[in-house]
Structures are given as C-alpha cells and as structure tokens.
Ligand SMILES: Cc1cc2nc3c(=O)[nH]c(=O)nc-3n(C[C@H](O)[C@H](O)[C@H](O)COP(=O)(O)OP(=O)(O)OC[C@H]3O[C@@H](n4cnc5c(N)ncnc54)[C@H](O)[C@@H]3O)c2cc1C
C-alpha cells in the first residue's frame with residue numbers, strides 16, 4: 430500500500446533539512462528529496478566553500494598590508510589546487526553526514542527530481558508520493574540570460590569547483606557573487622573585470638560604503654565597468670571575446686573565462702506547480718506571511734524559493750523553515766521576524782549591513798542621527814595595515830535605538846552581529862555603550878562608532 434506522509438520536503442538545503450528535522454522530532458512521518466547530493470547551495474556550492482577559498486586570499490592580503498611593517502610578502506602565492514583540496518575536505522563529507530542525520534531523526538531520504546502532478550501528489554523519477562502537506566525549499570538558480578553567447582558562461586557552482594585558476598576572468602553582474610569571487614582571484618594573481626549594467630553595484634548596501642569598497646577593489650586590480658551591458662560572448666582560440674557596450678560605445682575584452690554573477694531566481698520552473706494549483710514567479714512561491722501558499726493550502730515554502738520579505742540568505746532560509754514547520758505542526762499563522770538579520774559581502778575587507786538604509790530610514794520619517802566614521806586611522810585598522818574602512822550607524826533620536834548599521838572594514842562581519850542583536854532586542858545606544866568589550870578587539874570600537 431502506498432504511504433501518505435504527513436509532510437514531504439522538496440530540497441535538502443538549509444531550509445529543507447531544518448524543517449524536516451523539526452517536524453520528524455514531533456512524531457510526523459516525513460520524507461525529504463533532492464536531485465543533487467544533500468546539503469544544498471550554502472554548504473556545497475555557496476557560503477561555506479566560498480569562504481574557505483577566501484581564506485587563501487585573506488592570508489595573501491593580510492601579508493601584503495603588512496609589507497614593510499615587519500612582513501616580507503614577496504613570493505607569497507596561492508596554490509589553487511591545494512586550496513581546492515582544503516575546500517573538498519569540508520564539502521565532501523557533508524552529503525553523507527546530512528543524510529545520516531536525517532535518517533537518525535526518522536526522516537525518509539529520497540533522491541531524484543521532484544515534480545507535482547496534482548494538488549497533493551508529487552512524482553519523483555516516475556514514482557508517485559502522497560502527503561498531507563509539502564514544503565517547497567528548492568532554492569535558487571542563476572537567472573537565465575539572453576545575450577548571444579550566454580551559454581559560454583560558467584556559474585558560481587562551476588567557479589567554486591575550478592581545477593585551475595586562469596589568468597583573466599570577466600564577471601557578468603556586480604553583485605555579491607562577482608565581488609566576492611573577484612576579491613579572491615585578484616589575490617591569486619588573476620585579473621578580474623566586473624561588468625555591471627547599473628551606475629552603482631550592490632544596491633542593497635550603503636552607497637558611501639559601496640564606493641569605498643569599489644575604491645579598495647580598484648586598489649587590488651579589480652576593474653569595475655559601470656552602466657555597461659554585455660553585447661555578446663564569442664569563443665576564441667584562447668578563451669572568449671566579450672563585447673561590452675557603454676553609452677553606445679562598444680569595446681571587446683579578451684578573457685579566459687566568463688562567470689555569471691547577474692542574479693539568481695527561484696528554482697521552480699520544472700516543479701509542476703501549475704498542476705498543483707500553486708501561484709509562483711521568479712521571486713518564488715507566492716505565500717501568505719506565515720509561509721503557506723496563497724492558492725494551495727497543502728503547499729508551504731521557505732528559503733530562496735519562497736517569495737517573502739526576507740533576502741535570499743542562509744539565516745533567512747533557516748529561520749523561515751523553522752517558522753513554516755512550527756506553523757504546520759501547531760496550525761498557527763506566525764510570520765517570520767526578519768528584524769536584525771545581518772548580511773555581509775565577503776570582499777576583503779567585508780561590507781556589511783543590518784537594518785535600514787539611510788534613505789529608507791528617512792523615507793520612514795525617522796528623526797535620524799547618522800554616526801558616519803572614517804575608521805581607517807583607528808587602532809583596529811592601523812594594526813593590520815588596512816587603509817580603507819568606515820562605519821555608518823543610524824540612530825532614531827526619539828528612541829535612542831539603532832535602526833540601521835553599515836560597516837566596511839576588517840572583521841566587521843563579526844561586529845555587525847552585535848548590531849543585529851541590538852536591533853532585534855531594541856537596545857538603546859546607551860545600553861549598548863554600557864557593555865564592556867574585551868580590549869583591544871573590533872568590538873571595543875563599537876562605543877566610538879556610536
Ligand atoms: C555562490 C554563493 C555564495 C553564497 N554565500 C552566502 C553567504 O556567504 N551567506 C549567506 O547567508 N548566503 C549566501 N548565499 C545564499 C545561500 O546559499 C542561500 O540563501 C541558501 O543556500 C538558501 O537555502 P535553501 O535551503 O532555500 O536552498 P538551497 O540550499 O539552494 O537548497 C535547495 C535544494 O533543492 C534542490 N532542488 C531544487 N529543485 C528540486 C527538485 N525539483 N527536486 C528535487 N530537489 C530539488 C536543489 O538541488 C538544492 O539542493 C550564497 C549563494 C551562492 C550561490
């Protein structure tokens with residue numbers, strides 16, 4: 430007899446695994462399916478491998494910043510193959526350990542490409558599976574591009590698996606992926622060109638700090654082309670000829686590799702959502718605030734494949750999955766709380782944000798105190814030889830609470846977490862300043878930033 434599960438989860442990434450484990454722990458019969466090895470984008474093809482490769486670049490950059498200050502950085506180099514092996518040491522065991530963990534929690538683990546054939550039926554490689562509920566956690570995929578030669582681009586997953594690093598790389602798009610990867614390859618001696626169609630890259634970050642980040646990127650040889658579009662990509666004898674256009678002027682750039690960093694869309698196109706009566710778009714499945722489909726009550730969504738107010742980031746995916754699981758289990762309609770979730774672009778140094786942008790805060794009519802500090806001559810930057818760093822903290826004068834924080838500097842990816850906590854808990858700057866940080870740490874700079 431065919432089994433009807435309480436829940437089938439589609440996608441074994443951060444969101445899917447969190448929800449499957451939570452529901453199984455409450456005694457539900459749960460199955461999870463993925464067409465790729467378990468672990469999803471973050472652990473296998475995103476955050477974690479990326480930051481391991483970045484470590485090589487950090488070491489080179491740190492040594493160069495200290496050149497002439499007691500360190501001889503001449504001759505330092507990245508061995509890409511060894512760094513890649515270091516990455517594999519982390520990523521290779523993930524699928525099995527994740528699958529073992531799920532099985533230990535009583536979750537049935539399935540493999541294959543899933544597709545809805547009706548409102549409550551999912552087919553996996555030709556076999557039908559029924560459930561009372563489905564959680565779609567299928568993540569995102571590179572946005573389809575339409576310029577001639579787009580098929581020659583590699584995507585972020587291919588990049589994070591490159592056996593060798595070529596001498597020249599052109600990145601299409603000036604977002605998270607292109608800047609993070611360009612900062613890695615620039616320290617490995619590869620020339621990087623970033624082509625972005627907008628005037629300002631990374632639009633969801635503070636414009637002043639983005640300009641500083643671009644300045645620092647230029648210093649390490651990254652060539653940003655703004656307001657520039659790709660006309661076509663053509664293979665050549667020794668790589669690719671990329672024709673770009675700005676203000677009606679065309680230019681051809683020769684490069685070894687062209688990488689897609691032009692955005693991602695929810696991975697839903699082949700999921701048969703129309704057969705299930707589920708409304709969806711490129712931002713994801715249309716859900717109510719509590720993450721249930723607006724058109725099929727049996728279907729829920731979380732993470733990059735859900736159209737929510739949360740950004741497509743790992744902490745958002747996990748938090749949404751936990752809320753969706755809890756709502757399914759308890760038949761409640763709680764909405765996720767996105768307040769105080771920080772984000773970082775892992776350039777070197779990193780660019781971070783939590784809460785509102787200055788323009789957003791002003792649009793909300795907040796009586797704003799802006800604490801904008803050039804921190805490049807502060808002790809924490811001086812110590813490591815960093816020449817470019819800054820902080821911008823936005824405070825609501827009427828409550829003394831932080832409504833936004835924007836940082837660019839060494840180790841500021843850690844510091845932003847404290848500011849996120851302050852926003853989440855509604856701490857006043859007076860309360861924050863009353864806490865004593867270990868000295869000297871970047872945390873001890875917080876008082877001066879406020
Ligand atoms: C290069 C890169 C770097 C990133 N770095 C960061 C970072 O530093 N910090 C951060 O917070 N976020 C980062 N992100 C974003 C982060 O990875 C995602 O927000 C997060 O992984 C989303 O988790 P998810 O569970 O929603 O989806 P995913 O982790 O993408 O999991 C979805 C799973 O569903 C499977 N699937 C899809 N369709 C089907 C189907 N029809 N049948 C069966 N299985 C299916 C996929 O194979 C996949 O395993 C990065 C993303 C990329 C691409």
Ligand SMILES: NC(=O)c1ccc[n+]([C@@H]2O[C@H](COP(=O)([O-])OP(=O)(O)OC[C@H]3O[C@@H](n4cnc5c(N)ncnc54)[C@H](O)[C@@H]3O)[C@@H](O)[C@H]2O)c1
Pocket residue numbers: 574601602603604605606607609624625626627630631632657658659689690691692693740741742772773774775
């Ligand atoms: N550190 C992190 O948290 C991290 C790292 C990587 C990715 N991510 C997630 O993955 C998502 C996708 O990353 P991404 O970097 O691909 O996208 P993105 O949305 O960050 O940036 C895409 C950029 O490409 C530009 N663009 C789009 N089409 C173009 C074209 N044809 N020619 C030139 N420019 C073009 C856009 O204007 C935009 O500036 C991010 O939004 C983020 O949520 C997060």
